[in-house]
Amino acid sequence: MAVTIQAHRLVRSGWAGALARRMEHGDILFRWLLVAVAGGVLLLVAAVGYELWINSALPRAQFGVGFLSTTTWDPVVREFGALPFILGTLITSLLALVLAIPVSLGIAIFLSELAPPWLSTLLGFLVELLAAVPSVVYGLWGLFVFVPIVVRPVAEALNQTLGFTALFAGPVFGPSRLAASLILAIMILPTISAVSRDVFRAVPNSQREAALALGATEWEMISQVLVPYGLSGILGAVILGLGRALGETMAVTMVIGNNLDLTPSLLHPGYTMASIIANEFTEATYDLYLQSLIEIGLVLFVGTLLLNLIARFLVWQVARRVPQEVRA
Amino acid sequence: MSGSTRRPSGRARYTWRKLTNAGMLSLTGLAAFLAVVPLVWIVVYVASQGARFLSVDFFTKLPTPVGVPGGGIANALAGTAILVGIAGAVSIPIGVLTAFYVTDKPSTPLGLAVRFGTDVLSGVPSIVVGIFAYTVVVLPMKRFSALSGGLALAVIMLPTVIRATEEMLRLVPNDLREASLALGAPEWKTSLAVMLPAALNGVITGVMLGVARVAGETAPLLFTSFGNPFWSTRLDQPMAALPHTLFTYAISPYKDWHAKAWATALVLMALVLSLNIVARAWTMLRQARLRG
Amino acid sequence: MIGQAIHLGGLASALRGPEQSFDPADDSVKMRVADLNVYYRSFRALADLSVEVPERRITAFIGPSGCGKSTLLRTLNRMNDLVPGSRVEGRVTLDGGDIYGPGVDVVDVRRRVGMVFQRPNAFPKSTFDNVAYGPRLYGVRGRELEALVEGSLRRAALWDEVKDKLHRSALALSGGQQQRLCIARALAVEPEVILMDEPCSALDPIATLKIEDLMRQLAQDYTIVIVTHNMQQAARVSDYTAFLMVDEERTGRLIEYGTTQQIYTTPRDRRTEDYITGRFG
Numbered sequence: 055m056a057v058t059i060q061a062h063r064l065v066r067s068g069w070a071g072a073l074a075r076r077m078e079h080g081d082i083l084f085r086w087l088l089v090a091v092a093g094g095v096l097l098l099v100a101a102v103g104y105e106l107w108i109n110s111a112l113p114r115a116q117f118g119v120g121f122l123s124t125t126t127w128d129p130v131v132r133e134f135g136a137l138p139f140i141l142g143t144l145i146t147s148l149l150a151l152v153l154a155i156p157v158s159l160g161i162a163i164f165l166s167e168l169a170p171p172w173l174s175t176l177l178g179f180l181v182e183l184l185a186a187v188p189s190v191v192y193g194l195w196g197l198f199v200f201v202p203i204v205v206r207p208v209a210e211a212l213n214q215t216l217g218f219t220a221l222f223a224g225p226v227f228g229p230s231r232l233a234a235s236l237i238l239a240i241m242i243l244p245t246i247s248a249v250s251r252d253v254f255r256a257v258p259n260s261q262r263e264a265a266l267a268l269g270a271t272e273w274e275m276i277s278q279v280l281v282p283y284g285l286s287g288i289l290g291a292v293i294l295g296l297g298r299a300l301g302e303t304m305a306v307t308m309v310i311g312n313n314l315d316l317t318p319s320l321l322h323p324g325y326t327m328a329s330i331i332a333n334e335f336t337e338a339t340y341d342l343y344l345q346s347l348i349e350i351g352l353v354l355f356v357g358t359l360l361l362n363l364i365a366r367f368l369v370w371q372v373a374r375r376v377p378q379e380v381r382a
Numbered sequence: 383m384s385g386s387t388r389r390p391s392g393r394a395r396y397t398w399r400k401l402t403n404a405g406m407l408s409l410t411g412l413a414a415f416l417a418v419v420p421l422v423w424i425v426v427y428v429a430s431q432g433a434r435f436l437s438v439d440f441f442t443k444l445p446t447p448v449g450v451p452g453g454g455i456a457n458a459l460a461g462t463a464i465l466v467g468i469a470g471a472v473s474i475p476i477g478v479l480t481a482f483y484v485t486d487k488p489s490t491p492l493g494l495a496v497r498f499g500t501d502v503l504s505g506v507p508s509i510v511v512g513i514f515a516y517t518v519v520v521l522p523m524k525r526f527s528a529l530s531g532g533l534a535l536a537v538i539m540l541p542t543v544i545r546a547t548e549e550m551l552r553l554v555p556n557d558l559r560e561a562s563l564a565l566g567a568p569e570w571k572t573s574l575a576v577m578l579p580a581a582l583n584g585v586i587t588g589v590m591l592g593v594a595r596v597a598g599e600t601a602p603l604l605f606t607s608f609g610n611p612f613w614s615t616r617l618d619q620p621m622a623a624l625p626h627t628l629f630t631y632a633i634s635p636y637k638d639w640h641a642k643a644w645a646t647a648l649v650l651m652a653l654v655l656s657l658n659i660v661a662r663a664w665t666m667l668r669q670a671r672l673r674g
Numbered sequence: 675m676i677g678q679a680i681h682l683g684g685l686a687s688a689l690r691g692p693e694q695s696f697d698p699a700d701d702s703v704k705m706r707v708a709d710l711n712v713y714y715r716s717f718r719a720l721a722d723l724s725v726e727v728p729e730r731r732i733t734a735f736i737g738p739s740g741c742g743k744s745t746l747l748r749t750l751n752r753m754n755d756l757v758p759g760s761r762v763e764g765r766v767t768l769d770g771g772d773i774y775g776p777g778v779d780v781v782d783v784r785r786r787v788g789m790v791f792q793r794p795n796a797f798p799k800s801t802f803d804n805v806a807y808g809p810r811l812y813g814v815r816g817r818e819l820e821a822l823v824e825g826s827l828r829r830a831a832l833w834d835e836v837k838d839k840l841h842r843s844a845l846a847l848s849g850g851q852q853q854r855l856c857i858a859r860a861l862a863v864e865p866e867v868i869l870m871d872e873p874c875s876a877l878d879p880i881a882t883l884k885i886e887d888l889m890r891q892l893a894q895d896y897t898i899v900i901v902t903h904n905m906q907q908a909a910r911v912s913d914y915t916a917f918l919m920v921d922e923e924r925t926g927r928l929i930e931y932g933t934t935q936q937i938y939t940t941p942r943d944r945r946t947e948d949y950i951t952g953r954f955g
Contacts, residue, residue: 084570088483092496095480098537099499102506105517160413168407168413171758178416179662186658188598190625195424196630198640240420247417260795264856267753268808269785269863271403275659278807279797301507303601304629306454328509328601335516335605351513355506362505380411395813402780 057070103355110349112342121349127314127330129338134346136327136353138314143326143354146231146306147299150238155292158243163276178251187243196237197229201309203231207280209321223319228312235356237305242295249294253287254280290368297361301354303328327354397404407439421578425651432648435641441649445611445627456644457613461622462597464615465607466533469539469596474589477543482573484544485551492595504541511537513600520606528614528621531607538599539592550581587661594657597651600625624650696731698933704729704867704897705750705787710764712745714757718878718925723764725916725931727867732898733888733935734912736905737944738949741918742926743901747869750899751787752780768867772953788865792872794852796844801827801836804855806843809862822862830846831888857888861896868892870900874907879884884910905950917946921948 064342113121113134124135161181165174209226216222257280265275281288310325312333327350439454446453446580466539480496487493511534519530554577562572578585609630615621620645624646631643705727712720721741725905727733727750735743748754749766752773759830765772773783797804805823814822823840827833832854836847844855853873860868870889874882889898889911902908908915913939930937930946941947 081569083574084568088479088486088490091476092478092483092492095476095503095540096492096495096499098540099502101482101518102503102511102514102537105514106510106816109513109941110515114439157413160410161417164410164414168410175666179419180418180421181414182662183655184417186594186654187421187424188625188650188654190598190600190601190629190632191424191651193430193764194628194643194647195427198425198634222392243417243579258795260791260793261797262757263789263858265807266756266797267751267784267789267791268811268860269781269788270808270811271399271781274399275810277406283798299503301505301509303507303509304625308629308633328507331509331513332601332604335513336608348513348517351510355510358505358507358510359438359502362501366501392812399811 056079076258080122086147106348106352106355108346110352113346113349116342121346124315124354125201129334129343134342134365136346138316139325139327139330139350142310142324143229143300143328145235145320146151146238146324146326147296149231149235149320150297150299151233151292153239154242154246154295157239158246158291158295159250159281161243161247161325162254163280165247166254167272167276167280178248180224181244181247185239185248189241189302189304190308192237192241192305196233196305196309201228205230205236205309208232213235213321220318223317224321226321227311227323229309229323230321231310232320234324234326235311235320237309238299238302239301242298243304245298246255246291246295249291250284250288253284253291256287257283286368286371290365290371293361293365293368297358297365300361301358303329303332307332322329386640404460425655428644428647428651431641431644432646435645436648439646444613445642448634448639451638453642455622455624455627455642455649456625457610457622458627458646460615461607461610461626462624464528464617464654465532465603465621465623466593466597468529469535470589470593472533472536473539473543473592476583476615477540478547478578481544481547481551482577485548493594494638500541500544500652503537503626504545507601508534508538508599509601509604512604512606515602515606523618525618526620527618528604531603532617532621534602534606535596535599538602542585542592542595543589546591547581547585550584550588551577553584554580583664587665590657590661594654594661597657598625599652600629624653641649698914699833701728701731703727704763704769705899707746707749708765708767710726710746710749710762712742712754713761713763715759718923720749721921723918723926723928725928727897727899728914729897730893730895732893732900732911733914733916733920734908735899735901735916736903736908736949737918737926737929738920739903740804740924741920744871745920745926747871747901749900750867750869751784751789753779753784753789785863786865787869788858788860788863788866789869789871790853790860790873792936793876794849794856796855797853798843798845798848800841801844801847801855802840805859805862808859808913812863818872823858826858826862827855829861829892830854831884832858846861846936848881850877852887853877853881857885857892861892865896867897867899870898870904871879872901875903882907891905892934903955905952909934919942919945919949921935 072285117124117134121134121136121139122140124133125137126135127131127138128134161177165181169177189214206226206228209230209232212222212232213224213226217224261279261283262275265271265279270278306326307329310326310329312329313323314325315322331347331351335344335347338347413540439452439457441454442456443452443454444457445455480500482494484496484500488497515530515534516539519524519533523530558580559572559577563569564575567575603623603626607623607626609626610620610622628643628646631639631646634640698776703726706936707723707725707727707922708724710720711718723746725746736747737743745754749762752760753761761909762774766774768786772778773787797807799807800875802823805826806819809822824833824837828834832851835851835857839846844852847855853876856870857873877885886907889900892898893913900912912934914932915934917937918926919929920926930941930943932942937946938950941950
């Protein structure tokens with residue numbers, strides 16, 4: 055054996071050897087390539103923020119911070135304010151959260167604590183598939199099926215009973231903020247429930263046993279021990295869901311009505327940051343107009359960035375938390 | 383001894399606890415069922431509505447103007463293929479290499495920064511990515527193009543590829559790497575010839591999920607590849623895409639275009655769902671095999 | 675032989691007093707296990723096991739690792755039900771009623787038969803909230819709750835150490851304190867039987883002795899069953915002992931059961947004697 059290897063090593067001297075050695079230096083090349091690529095990815099992230107920033111220079115100079123608090127959006131008189139869209143985004147996303155959280159937690163609890171393993175896998179799989187449906191398909195189904203068949207009757211009913219409040223004032227439209235919130239709720243269900251399920255699985259079994267051994271019912275164990283233990287993780291899941299909802303474009307655009315309506319009613323059409331960009335970007339005929347839309351994009355970017363950071367921090371917190379080691 | 387817990391209301395409270403237990407647990411089951419309803423509803427509806435319009439023509443012909451019957455989405459099919467192709471060609475090599483770096487040196491300043499950056503990137507709304515591609519490609523080129531659309535999709539797909547590869551690489555046992563290095567193989571050869579194949583299954587499924595996601599994206603294409611009613615495979619021209627065509631048909635005021643929207647949706651769903659199902663099923667099989 | 679006798683004698687002197695201080699004939703049976711077979715899917719973990727747990731006495735389950743003593747302990751409060759695929763045949767009675775009978779309420783069984791685990795598993799809540807958890811389920815509130823919490827902490831010999839920090843996190847307590855907290859928590863729901871699964875294995879010797887003292891005190895009011903791999907501990911603390919071992923199929927079986935005095939001084943079965951004198955296990 056040694057003879058064979060020796061023989062090969064001999065071959066590597068001379069010009070062949072020099073070439074071979076050069077190829078080994080490929081290692082250094084490889085290392086540098088990796089660093090360059092990784093650095094490139096980092097640069098990309100910075101570049102996105104940078105481009106958004108410099109391409110929104112005009113409105114930032116002209117309107118300053120007031121851009122965020124003005125309600126006028128009038129391309130004709132060249133006055134732009136983002137408040138209607140910010141509010142619209144916040145309202146639809148928050149309402150979607152309120153609707154999605156109990157259902158998502160229910161799903162996560164059912165899948166992690168109650169369902170037999172085969173059912174848990176199957177249902178978990180189906181819930182994940184919900185996340186795979188493209189936004190535009192949600193929009194299509196929303197527009198032609200969900201809104202007329204479900205949202206409209208619900209809206210009518212809400213209007214009948216609570217129509218005296220500003221929130222549910224008529225007239226009742228099909229496409230509305232309520233419709234957008236409902237569709238968003240369906241779309242963020244998988245996000246919140248998948249992360250919550252992981253959080254529950256990380257809770258040590260000894261905690262469950264402690265509660266049950268005291269004579270607690272299963273629900274008491276879940277609601278008083280399991281959920282509090284995983285609370286920060288669940289919070290993280292919720293914030294991740296919120297982040298998704300904020301940036302959701304197509305489905306929302308197709309069912310929200312895209313109207314600058316400023317009345318607070320949920321049953322009226324509205325507008326979100328993502329949908330105005332989607333609708334008017336190709337119509338923006340002059341720079342201030344276009345850059346104002348880009349500035350809205352910047353607001354979206356910063357908002358979702360912050361939320362994502364908070365969410366990941368919280369989820370990481372639960373994974374770290376172990377009941378303190380037993381000291382002597 | 384049992385005095386204080388046996389109060390007069392003890393019996394009633396106990397029953398209440400049992401009822402609450404049964405009630406809440408059933409509610410969670412209901413929630414799980416509720417979650418599946420929209421999925422089933424969408425799939426069934428899209429399938430039934432869309433199937434009506436499907437035909438060989440639909441896949442091979444170009445779109446016809448309003449009011450003219452027939453026509454198809456051939457350009458959108460080609461468009462999606464090309465756009466996804468560009469996205470993959472850019473994001474896969476970059477993503478895999480980045481994942482190599484991050485797995486190898488996760489705690490260096492650059493490693494930490496890149497992991498952070500990947501997280502940030504994955505949270506950026508796709509329409510904002512579209513704006514980025516617009517400012518970086520469309521503005522300088524002064525036209526909408528497939529290239530800009532592909533780039534936008536590449537940026538969206540990148541974090542998915544990085545994360546999937548990173549997870550898979552971490553699972554490769556270290557002894558494999560050390561064995562290769564100990565035999566005198568250089569670092570790059572070890573990575574490409576030993577570690578990557580070991581992680582390959584997982585990387586492929588990750589890529590499949592990334593492709594599925596990106597194939598269904600519309601928002602970033604609205605002002606980059608812009609859509610095209612004609613046949614085009616040129617990278618410097620606007621290009622049609624399945625989800626974009628769907629959107630155009632859906633929001634139009636014409637009934638026959640609505641029908642085409644359903645059919646397009648069927649094609650898109652079939653593509654996306656099958657990629658997802660295959661990828662996830664493969665992953666589950668792989669994990670089951672590992673557990674022996 | 676001589677060495678063995680000396681060894682046995684040494685253990686015997688570890689028992690309380692030269693003669694047994696009680697007459698087994700006077701003891702009533704709190705729980706009885708009859709012809710118990712426990713299966714995990716197709717694996718038989720325990721076979722044809724019959725043992726008694728006398729009231730207000732400490733009964734110890736001893737045996738080498740893996741002999742099924744924890745499994746046996748967990749059948750007494752139906753914690754085994756939590757393991758998927760587990761099946762129980764035979765009877766386990768509490769005051770004469772089969773706890774595995776049809777229509778039996780598991781939640782109530784678990785209140786009456788409490789459990790302390792190997793590693794302290796305090797909730798990440800305050801000391802007070804940990805002990806109060808159980809009683810709150812039953813609607814105990816206010817003054818009554820405070821009194822109950824204090825009483826339980828006193829009975830667990832922890833009150834003096836925590837009375838000034840009742841509302842601080844329980845996880846800040848030392849290991850020994852946390853284990854006593856878990857005992858207090860179990861006491862707060864006023865059980866009749868307390869099961870302890872190797873309660874001292876995660877603790878240092880001083881904390882261990884404190885818990886052993888506590889056990890003897892608690893035995894005045896509660897029926898106690900402990901699982902331990904520490905023979906000296908079993909000898910020090912228990913009144914009755916059951917010795918288990920696995921057979922060739924890894925199924926646990928009862929080898930011998932009797933008063934601790936008898937098991938340690940005059941074991942009837944050769945295997946018991948071997949184990950006690952440290953020949954194996």
